[in-house]
Amino acid sequence: MMRRLFPRPELSGILWGLWLLLVNSVSFGQILLGAFWAWLIPFYTHSFWPGVMSLRKPWLGLKFLGVVMVDILIANAIVARLVLSNSERLQPAFMLMPLDVKEDFTITLLASTISLTPGTVSADLTADRRHLLIHSLHVDDIEQTIAQMKQRYEAPLKEMFEC
Amino acid sequence: MELFVEIVVSICLLGGAAFALVGSIGLARLPDFYMRLHGPAKASTLGVGGMVIGSTIFFSTRGNGLSLHEILVVVFLFITAPISAHIVAKAALHLQLPTVARTRRPENKS
Amino acid sequence: MLNVVIPIAFFMISAALLLNLWRLLIGPSLPDRILALDTMYINAIALLVLYGIYQQGEFYFEAALLIAVMGFVGTVVLSKYLLRGDIIE
Known part of the structure; x- marks a missing residue:
């Protein structure tokens, strides 16, 4: 279930960080909006991405x-x-x-x-x-x-x- | 602003500007295309890096809280600079641009 | 101290831009010109960041980011055109 909602946890994390950097603020609203993008973008685009690579160490x-x-x-x-x-x-x-x-x-x-x-x-x-x-x-x-x-x-x- | 912060920012700015200038000098004076590629691909990227670190420190110490968004520019450049260098080099190889005569080549590569 | 350093840095970046412009004009080949353009936009980003510090305005960063994105796409498209004679295969 988690895997289907968050097909790429690393990508989600990176997107979240990028969003917070881009708006240059860590207010509650921006954290929430960033989390929303971090969920939405991987969820809708993961079928376009080539095979999963994960950092093992x-x-x-x-x-x-x-x-x-x-x-x-x-x-x-x-x-x-x-x-x-x-x-x-x-x-x-x-x-x-x-x-x-x-x-x-x-x-x-x-x-x-x-x-x-x-x-x-x-x-x-x-x-x-x-x-x-x-x-x-x-x-x-x-x-x-x-x-x-x-x-x-x-x-x-x-x-x-x-x- | 404190003197110490100002000195650090100055060093970052001058270092960045120096690297950007060296990269461009390389682009202007090296003899063949593949050698010219080295200047911009590295030095200019690091030049922007130095500038941006200076800018980050400058804006973060003005009392309006931490300001990290300039870092994004550098992250983006460090990802894209090798890619643009690679694809320009590929185009040059495709057009078979001349190299200086002393360039050594592997035997089994045309 | 900064009001001495910033003009020096401005001067260095401008010299770099002039050198790029010279390479852009003399070529001699197309990849050389693409490379000169590529370097020019990287130096333009440096100039913008420096101007942001000079003017103490935070929004120059957005222009710098846009130049970075557009410049990269431009370089790739031009090189791709030289490689294939076509942009979208």
């Missing part, structure tokens, strides 16, 4: 978020230095990263994380969904960079969502 998610935040800050300092240095000395490269994760949602998260962190942008997914094409602004050792990304971002994502 929330504390691991928080740790991952922390790691990514710190990496974004470091990445930006590095990119800033590279951009301002002599661009003739940069060694750009395309690299193919083999994927262990299979689900659409996890691949999307991984690609977004890679785009936001050190000098790398995910450019394309191969047709068989097994490799991600990544462009890097400056890389010395391609193998090592890929291994590092797999260990730092892919392994926690895999553990969180796919096990």
Whole structure:
């Protein structure tokens, strides 16, 4: 019964939080209205959504978020230095990263994380969904960079969502 | 307003503006399209992030209670920036834009 | 202190916008121009947030949010057009 009324509890929670942020108030009326939207929107749209993904280990998610935040800050300092240095000395490269994760949602998260962190942008997914094409602004050792990304971002994502 | 708060807000604003400027310098001076992609995709996003954190602190310490709604702009940008970078890169690959000659490529990829 | 910092930040963001405009004009390819537009709207959001602090008005945030949404949709649509020669398949 609860499952039918609230087909996606996580989505409901996020919507509720978003509504309260958007109106920038926590008065009783807004909390009630937010709760109403948080019920209505998932209830009427859940049939449009692709398969359910649920976060299995929330504390691991928080740790991952922390790691990514710190990496974004470091990445930006590095990119800033590279951009301002002599661009003739940069060694750009395309690299193919083999994927262990299979689900659409996890691949999307991984690609977004890679785009936001050190000098790398995910450019394309191969047709068989097994490799991600990544462009890097400056890389010395391609193998090592890929291994590092797999260990730092892919392994926690895999553990969180796919096990 | 207290001096300490003012200093923190100033650091956030200057840091944000500096990152936005660096991202745009990257866009203007790097030699090929794929390298230019890196500046805006990260630095500009963080630039807005810094600005918004400064703005949140500024409005929250003026005595009208906590003001967190600016955070929404940053959350939205952090979700969409990688997606727009990805799709623009995909379009560039589709059009086979030239890269600088020293770009290394994997062998089995056309 | 803020009345010194804000004009400096205004100046930096404006310089960034001018650099974007320069890239938008010289191209050389279409994705370059799309990227320049994309960066321009992100910098415009930064400028609006800064203006909100300068004017101490809270409603500039809504304009910033709208630019964020519209700019993202615009970038995706333009890239999609380059990819497929069509927007709605």
